[in-house]
Amino acid sequence: MDGIIVINKHPGPTSTRIVEKVRRLLKTKKAGHLGTLDPMAKGVLPICLGKATKLTPFLMDREKEYLATIKLGVVTDTYDKEGTILEEREVPTTTREKVEEILKDFTGEIEQIPPMFSAARYKGKRLYQLARKGEVVERKPKKVTVHELSCLEVNLPYIKIFIRCGKGVYIRQLAHDVGERLGCGGVLWDLVRTKACGFTLDEAVTLDELKEMTLEERQKLVIPMAQAVKDSPALVLAGRLRWWVAMGNPLVTTPAELGVDEIKEGMLVRLIDQEGELVAMGEMIASPEGTWLCHPRRVFHAS
Structure with a gap:
């Protein structure tokens, strides 16, 4: 079975765990995803099957789109709601226009320092492995591209934003930085990836739905390799x-x-x-x- 199946990931499991379950359900030896989603995140997780794993270099550079909810007034060690609370601050009155103005500074080619709780490597080890031991190491900033940022809603202490970006953007880091610019801190409260590598939620199936299907029905959902790069x-x-x-x-x-x-x-x-x-x-x-x-x-x- 060679091709790509698009999963609508639910919060909880790691992306690697989802890949393993899909691999077994489709009865294929090789499988790999096109970009990690944090355990708390949900949405589009394209998974390459069989020979389609070799397509990864031709798909990974494509844009991704997210809907992110940030809770202001809270700072955690992981930059999301699942971390340990380090600080709580008063949330000032803000408007959508003010948030939009701040978001302009995070649009275009920007530099991000990978969060300690991330899969980036330091001397051969994942940063999150060091972070869990209480270690903090110096991380070099890396250049990433954010094509579009917009504020969809302000309902304090929450703000909802839309992100269209290239590969390698840490949305948790973005949530943290936006919170700091507003002067009250912020954490990523909810994240939905609506598009990744050319695939959308409209093409996605949940893991529960996949489990209820026969093998033949599952195979019909696999997008042929030629169609996956149809652009x-x-x-x-x-x-x-x-x-x-x-x-x-x-x-x-x-x-x-x-x-x-x-x-x-x-x-x-x-x-x-x-x-x-x-x-x-x-x-x-x-x-x-x-x-x-x-x-x-x-x-x-x-x-």
Whole structure:
């Protein structure tokens, strides 16, 4: 079974635990998720099955969207509601307009310091492993991109915000920083991921729903690999071209063959056979002769 199934995660279990349960329910040997959701979080958790685990590098960089509720006036060691309360402060009167103004400073390319309670590594160990021992280590800030931030609701002590961002953004850290800017502290109280790597809640199924289905019904929910990367143009491999690409050889192609107005350096292309199966993901590179070559970056199905 090769493809992607989208799970609507419920609060409680880790993302790794969900993957293991799905792997067993679909009776596949290999499975992996496309971005961790904290145990308290819910929403879209895409899980790659079988050969689709090799698609991860082509999907992980895609945008994610969240609905986050922040409770003001509270600071915890984990930056969310499940942590130990370190401080409680009075919540000042604030407006949606004021929150919007603050959110502007967290939009675009920003630097975030990974929280101690996170899966980031320090000298080979996860930060949360050190944090549970009471250790605090120096963490280097990393650059991440927040494409859009907006305040949806202010109902003190809670504020609700929408986030559209790239990979690697810590929403708990964002909640903490917004709370500090408002002068009263804040923790992540509720988090729903509504979109991840091109997949939405509309495509998602809960684990409980999956358990109630037959194996055949579950398999029907698996999104084929070629469809999972459908935003990339496709090049159909006729005859021996399938074998040629499966051996890792490049192809000369044109915008017309790809169905695009123009080709850009580094553009990703789906290389599919006449049955619609994804043979490989290719990358467009200009040749010295002025033609465009599609180089297979990852081959999924050998000849």
